[in-house]
Amino acid sequence: MADGSTVPSSPPTLHDVAREAGVSIATASRALNGSSRNVRSENVSRVRAAAAKLNYEPHLSAQAIARGSTRTVALVVRDVADPYFSAIAAGVVQATEEAGLIVTMAVADGSPERELEIVRTLRGQRPRVIILAGSRIEGAGVRDALVEELAEYRTAGGRVVLISQRDLPFATVTVDNRGGAAELARALLGLGYRRFAVFHAAPEIRTSRDRYEGFLAELAAAGMPEPLAIETGFTRAGGYEAARRLVDRGFEDVEAVFAVNDVMAIGAMTAFRDAGVMPGTDIAVAGFDDIEPALDVLPPLTSVAVPLREAGLSAMRLALSDGGEAGVRHPVGVVLRDSTPPRRSA
Amino acid sequence: MADGSTVPSSPPTLHDVAREAGVSIATASRALNGSSRNVRSENVSRVRAAAAKLNYEPHLSAQAIARGSTRTVALVVRDVADPYFSAIAAGVVQATEEAGLIVTMAVADGSPERELEIVRTLRGQRPRVIILAGSRIEGAGVRDALVEELAEYRTAGGRVVLISQRDLPFATVTVDNRGGAAELARALLGLGYRRFAVFHAAPEIRTSRDRYEGFLAELAAAGMPEPLAIETGFTRAGGYEAARRLVDRGFEDVEAVFAVNDVMAIGAMTAFRDAGVMPGTDIAVAGFDDIEPALDVLPPLTSVAVPLREAGLSAMRLALSDGGEAGVRHPVGVVLRDSTPPRRSA
DNA sequence: TTGTACGCGTTATCAC
DNA sequence: GTGATAACGCGTACAA
Numbered sequence: 001m002a003d004g005s006t007v008p009s010s011p012p013t014l015h016d017v018a019r020e021a022g023v024s025i026a027t028a029s030r031a032l033n034g035s036s037r038n039v040r041s042e043n044v045s046r047v048r049a050a051a052a053k054l055n056y057e058p059h060l061s062a063q064a065i066a067r068g069s070t071r072t073v074a075l076v077v078r079d080v081a082d083p084y085f086s087a088i089a090a091g092v093v094q095a096t097e098e099a100g101l102i103v104t105m106a107v108a109d110g111s112p113e114r115e116l117e118i119v120r121t122l123r124g125q126r127p128r129v130i131i132l133a134g135s136r137i138e139g140a141g142v143r144d145a146l147v148e149e150l151a152e153y154r155t156a157g158g159r160v161v162l163i164s165q166r167d168l169p170f171a172t173v174t175v176d177n178r179g180g181a182a183e184l185a186r187a188l189l190g191l192g193y194r195r196f197a198v199f200h201a202a203p204e205i206r207t208s209r210d211r212y213e214g215f216l217a218e219l220a221a222a223g224m225p226e227p228l229a230i231e232t233g234f235t236r237a238g239g240y241e242a243a244r245r246l247v248d249r250g251f252e253d254v255e256a257v258f259a260v261n262d263v264m265a266i267g268a269m270t271a272f273r274d275a276g277v278m279p280g281t282d283i284a285v286a287g288f289d290d291i292e293p294a295l296d297v298l299p300p301l302t303s304v305a306v307p308l309r310e311a312g313l314s315a316m317r318l319a320l321s322d323g324g325e326a327g328v329r330h331p332v333g334v335v336l337r338d339s340t341p342p343r344r345s346a
Numbered sequence: 347m348a349d350g351s352t353v354p355s356s357p358p359t360l361h362d363v364a365r366e367a368g369v370s371i372a373t374a375s376r377a378l379n380g381s382s383r384n385v386r387s388e389n390v391s392r393v394r395a396a397a398a399k400l401n402y403e404p405h406l407s408a409q410a411i412a413r414g415s416t417r418t419v420a421l422v423v424r425d426v427a428d429p430y431f432s433a434i435a436a437g438v439v440q441a442t443e444e445a446g447l448i449v450t451m452a453v454a455d456g457s458p459e460r461e462l463e464i465v466r467t468l469r470g471q472r473p474r475v476i477i478l479a480g481s482r483i484e485g486a487g488v489r490d491a492l493v494e495e496l497a498e499y500r501t502a503g504g505r506v507v508l509i510s511q512r513d514l515p516f517a518t519v520t521v522d523n524r525g526g527a528a529e530l531a532r533a534l535l536g537l538g539y540r541r542f543a544v545f546h547a548a549p550e551i552r553t554s555r556d557r558y559e560g561f562l563a564e565l566a567a568a569g570m571p572e573p574l575a576i577e578t579g580f581t582r583a584g585g586y587e588a589a590r591r592l593v594d595r596g597f598e599d600v601e602a603v604f605a606v607n608d609v610m611a612i613g614a615m616t617a618f619r620d621a622g623v624m625p626g627t628d629i630a631v632a633g634f635d636d637i638e639p640a641l642d643v644l645p646p647l648t649s650v651a652v653p654l655r656e657a658g659l660s661a662m663r664l665a666l667s668d669g670g671e672a673g674v675r676h677p678v679g680v681v682l683r684d685s686t687p688p689r690r691s692a
Numbered sequence: 693t694t695g696t697a698c699g700c701g702t703t704a705t706c707a708c
Numbered sequence: 709g710t711g712a713t714a715a716c717g718c719g720t721a722c723a724a
Contacts, residue, residue, distance in 0.1 A: 009501055009502060010502055010503075011469065011472070011502050013716095013717055013718085014717065014718060014719095015717080015718095023694080023695090024694065024695045024696080025695085025696095025717095025718080025719095026694070026695060026696080026697095026719085026720075027693085027694060027695075029718065029719060029720085030693095030694090030719090030720090033719090034719090034720095038693055038694085039693070039694085040693065040694090043693085043694090055495075055498065057466065057467065057469040057470040058470055058717085058718075059411070059470065059472060059716090059717055059718070060407075060470045060471050060472070061406075061407040061408075061410040061411045061416060061471075061472065061716095061717080061718095062407075062411050062700095062716075062717035062718045062719090063717080063718060063719080064407040064700090064718095065405070065407045065408050065411055065699095065700050065701060065702085065716090065717080065718075065719095066699080066700060066717075066718040066719040066720085067700085067718085067719065068356075068700070068719095070407060072450070079436070080426075080432050080435050080436045080439055081429070081432050081433050081435075081436040081655070082432075083427070083429065083432075086426050086427050086428075086429075086432040086435075087427050089426045089427075089432075089451075090425070090426045090427040090453070093426055093451060093452070093453050094453070097452065097453065102450050102452075102471065103450060103451050103452075104418070104448055104449060104450045104451070105435075105439060105449050105450070105451050106439075106443065106448075106449075107436070107439050107440070107443065120403065121403065123357065123403040124403040124404055124405065124406045125406050125407075125448065126357070126405060126406070126407065152401065155355055156355060156356055156357050157356075236638065236642075266639075266642045267642070269642065270641060270642050273644070292582065293612075293639045293642065293643075295616060296582075296612045296613070296615065296616050296639065296642075296643050297639075297642050297643055297644065298619070298643065298644035309427070359700095359701055359702085360701065360702065360703095361701080369710080369711090370710065370711045370712075371701095371702085371711085371712090372703085372704085372710070372711055372712080372713090373709085373710060373711075375702065375703060375704090376703095376709095376710090379703095380703090384709055384710085385709070385710085386709060386710090389709085389710090404701085404702075405700090405701050405702070407700095407701080407702090408700075408701035408702040408703090408716095409701080409702055409703075410702090410716090411700095411701080411702075411703095411716050411717060411718085412701075412702040412703040412704080412715080412716055413702080413703060413704095413716085414703090414716070
């Protein structure tokens, strides 16, 4: 029972490295990450060698507590599996790793209460940054509680960045949802469509509301009749269900459907087809986001391109460049495809 | 300048709570999360009230260092934006949150070296669990280094779980890739197909290799000629490109394409269509994974259903129920759709 | 340039 | 039941 015992051996500490290198703990610390260069280069290499030999890796929690700040970025999304959020997450993770930081992830699942709870417990992590993507915080008291919580966090030195949620006193990266929807409306009008249905989500979801309103406003400005509005879930299943409802009630004179995001639009296309209604032929369909699958469905989906990954990158950039409540707004662009073919004028 | 100064106020500590409640730090600690029940209930509520009033949240790093263990689960994936991995990640996150733990995420981007580097620095987090999904570790020395690194981590009390990567001395959750591919081959033979092309990825990607080999083995067992193999990327772009190559060379007598995952298959379908070759009509296409978009493309994609989210859940379950090198293997099932219509016998 | 010693916020081990 | 106090692993004055 001399040395070969390989039981729960704990990882080497700075102490071990120092001993191995024959220097003090302080010197070892300085040699490995000292902001001060005041260490004899010979000792530096000695310490580095010892660290490498022992396969030493500094205990991040210990560093955090000693330094008074962590290296983590907390990301809160509605749903990782949704391509919209996973694209944003990909951008956040990339930028975070490039900055040498660590991402922690939490899923709010569309519940404002859950989101508030997450933010509350998140503070225990003492993250450097909190990024909220796709929150749904228009609901009365929860909203205020969340704002207060975030404000307190910021007062303690944290950075808050919201993605796609403006009107809150924090740095924000948005996309021009209203403008994009309006542009889409103009494009569809230009193609000859006149009677629309809009599949939108609950107004608490800001993204949905902005797109919905932008579309409506443009239609109204063009003197068009009000479109048929169907409220449903902000998901593929929601789009599918809304399309079924539309088919069931008989869609009268509706010529084109605008679903406020692509997964809804794609779900709707499949529902139409399942009901024997051919998207692109019997009814036009347009979405929003221009996620990858939009190219792969048939007919390819008309959409509004949103730089999702870029939004994630911007969020981190914003967080690191301690700007105030500034915000960046990404432009979007309509992409016309075969799901909305030109319509022969009535 | 008395009390209203709201500058960088740091978050309340246990000390503050104790003072506010009029008890000692030790009592406060015990009242909030002490495993020992030896605290007067009156004091418990007093402390709880103080904590609530101050909006106290325990410093996780401090707890980690005091307790000697963190509450984090480290997840390493190839790419968050890929629906395959985001589905797995969703499962992992869900199970982790249910267990009251925290997920950190890192992206390996398909590089074994990067993955090794990630695992190395990950040890600094002292995570309770490391989950590797979709690694690519068959490459010579990197593989051994990774195994050694993980083994060392485990010796220090950490739990390692691999998803979709067997043959390594760690707990593993796999899906029956070989069996599923063989079953798919049988099904396609049953539909009357005889001449195949297979789009597969580099053999270092174990998942791809297993599916490829399973498909080949079944074909061979049935006395079929060897299929045309095209190696490409494990992504949508890879599938697209492989399909282009197949079209360019003229695909002779190939009747059906098996792409080793759905995103490749979907990319291939789009490429075929772009080239004027109608998938399902001019050429059959089958994939693997049965991700959601498989239902939305036209024709709907024949695939092999893999319980991705379940795999993520299993991984966490495995990690928490300190089993040894055990493993779970999820069954898969062929789902025939219109992308592989029955073929009139030759 | 280096080492000693203290502090970070928390838990755990003691006495009381 | 409770309160000092010593850890935990590290950074960093301060002194040498």
